[in-house]
Amino acid sequence: MDQLNESEVFPDPAQAPDKELMGRFRRLARSSPWLWKSIQVEISAHDPEHQVVAFEAENQPEALTVLVRRPDAIRVEDPSGKVLFRTDSINDSKSRSFVASTRKSWLLPPHLLSPVYADDGLVSRRPEAAYVIDLMPVGMWNTFLDPVEIAGFAPGPADLPFPHPSTIHSIRQMRDPAGRQCLEAELSRGHSYSPVVPDAPLLGTGITRLRLDVATGLCVERKILTGAEAGLEHHVKIVAVDQYMIDGLFTQPTASLSDVREAPLWPIPQSGSPAHGRHGA
Secondary structure, X not given: OOOOOHHHHOOOHHHOOOHHHHHHHHHHHHHHHHOOOEEEEEEEXXXXXXXXXXXXXXXXXXXXXXXXXXXXXXXXXXXXXXXXXXXOOOOOOOOHHHHOOOHHHHOOOHHHOOOEEOOOOOEEEOOOOXXXXXXXXXXXXXXXHOOHHHOOOOOOOOOOOOOOOEEEEEEEEEEOOOOOEEEEEEEEXXXXXXXXXXXXXXXXXXXXXXXEEOOOOOEEEEEEOOOOOOOOEEEEEEEEEOOOOOHHHOOOOOOOOOOHHHOOOOOOOOOOOOOOOOOOO
16 A cells, blocks of 8 residues: 655644544544434535536436435435335244344444543544444445444554554544534545455545534545545535435335235125125115
């Protein structure tokens, strides 16, 4: 991995990022699994020329609506409301094949476990749990929903020169166009950086700007500033948080068929004759 020069890794002390704010940013990146249970977002992308990148779907939509209900219910719609993807089944039982599977199969959903919290209410240390949604149709969406890879599951050892998975070059508090409070930072990969989804890293090879929503911990904006993919942007617009979502939103409808050989009889009375039908007086 290419290393940054000294002036980039160690900025002028007078302009160095605030340590307390950096610590809060890393804790926020670990906290998403405990900040929301269901969410509705709109995801879009822009190329280096700031043109909207269409998704590979019918009619080439420029943005997709994604509904997620933890732990593993997903629904994806295009702008017209057409369903492009949804989970086939949810709340699967632990059958014989499940018992014979790997140890990873038995990891609990994070909301059933308690992390170690810091004084600000954000997560300082995460337990081992099933964090990645394997059914997610786009791997990088996992990193938008839970950007823990930029902070690690726990604070780095204090005796190491580069204890964190990423280096923060600048950081600020801000509000996005919708008025939501966010923390935005420019980061680069550290020695211990390890993407949660190997083929979909959140950080580029150079410097990447990430914006985290304070209320949910989601990565709502990603822009690669330097490196091979410089100029590529992803945007996640939060539409609703912890909105009630029924199972029918995420499962395929079950066809209800009738046996026409045993059709029900509906007697209809003759005109002018006494009513002997079901609705007769």
